[in-house]
Amino acid sequence: MTWTEAQSYCREHFTDLVTIYNSDINQLLFSISPRVHDWAWIGLYDDRYSWKWSMEEKLFYVGSTHEFLIWANGQPDIVNANEYCVALQGQTQMDDRPCGDSYPFLCYNAKNTSYILVKESRSWSAAQSYCRTYHTDLTSIRSKEEKSNITLTLNGSGVQYVWIGLYRDPWAFWSDNTTSTFTNWKPFEPSNYYHTEYCGAFYLKTGTWEDGSSTFSFSFFCFTAVTKQTVVKMKLQSEADMHSTEIQQQVSQQLSGLMLSEGLTDFRIRWRKVQSYHDDQLKKQDVDGGCKTEV
Known part of the structure; x- marks a missing residue:
């Protein structure tokens, strides 16, 4: 097949x-x-479209997309399975290139929101190290405004290829x-x-x-995956009304967050009514010798 x-x-x-x-x-x-x-x-x-930015974890770029990026004709083509970094070609279009190739590169400085063209040719990783040392990082393109500013920065520079911060893990x-x-x-x-x-x-x-x-x-x-099911029972005692749907949802959300933080994704949480805190306290009084008058 x-x-x-x-x-x-x-x-x-x-x-x-x-x-x-x-x-x-x-x-x-x-x-x-x-x-x-x-x-x-x-x-x-x-996945030849699984690209990510060098600045991906920086808050400045969280939640944006690649909608303003344009690939050159026939790109990405991953020639010889060796092209995992991206350079701008002709200032506006992207081309995947071998990460070890040496090109000028474009840095971004978050302090003054500027774009710096470094005409010294370096590999992609060396360019990334330079930008992170002297500025913020290799530049990303996440808006029409950024794309326009980058075009202005490169205008008249004469460079054929220039590294940007886009790359992927093959x-x-x-x-x-x-x-x-x-x-x-x-x-x-x-x-x-x-x-x-x-x-x-x-x-x-x-x-x-x-x-x-x-x-x-x-x-x-x-x-065929071999799975093991584990059932964990938790008894919750609280003065809050645990029968409240809102409170149950809040507790469930907290438990779900803890499970996910431990890497557990295949789980479900179910509520089972046992007895109220008030009933539990009355029963405890009976055991401890408390008296109850029946009429």
Whole structure:
């Protein structure tokens, strides 16, 4: 099947396309594979539109989008699977380039909201270090106003390419949305040989990986997740009215926040009525020798 067809099949009949977390799992897949010159899809893929800004965590840019960015014709194309940083081409259009290439670069200074063109050619990471040392960071483009200011800064500069703060992490995604940094690429892979190779394939003869076009038809590895259910019961005692829907929602929100902060995402919270705090206190008085007159 194609990669997309394989993904749909695995999700329908199992859990998903396989995620390979370590060499043990890779070896397991290799041990059950025929030693043939053929490939099998795994869940790894490369999202060529998963770009992010060097200033992503800076409050100045939180909540904005890339709507003002224009790719040059045919870009991004990830030539030789080696283009993961972005330079402005002709002052207005973006082009993905090898991060090790040396170009002038554009810094942003948040103190006086200015854009500084540094004509000294450096790699993307060296340009980032320079901007963070002497200014704020490599520049981002998040509004029409910013784009206009950057165009004015570059106007008449004569530079063909200039680094900006856009980049991405290659081959960082798995079909089941889990995170694994383990890789087992064949030498000189990934290569993006056909310029459309954004899916990970397992070479059955050696157990190494290659990139392949999603339109290729290969065998594939599915997996079934083994889950364990844990039930945690909590008894809440409070002078507040715990039967109040509003209070229950507030408590549920706090509990949900704590669960998420611990990395737990698959959970549900249910309320079960036991007894009120007032009833509990009356019962405690009876046990302690208190008296109750019945009429």
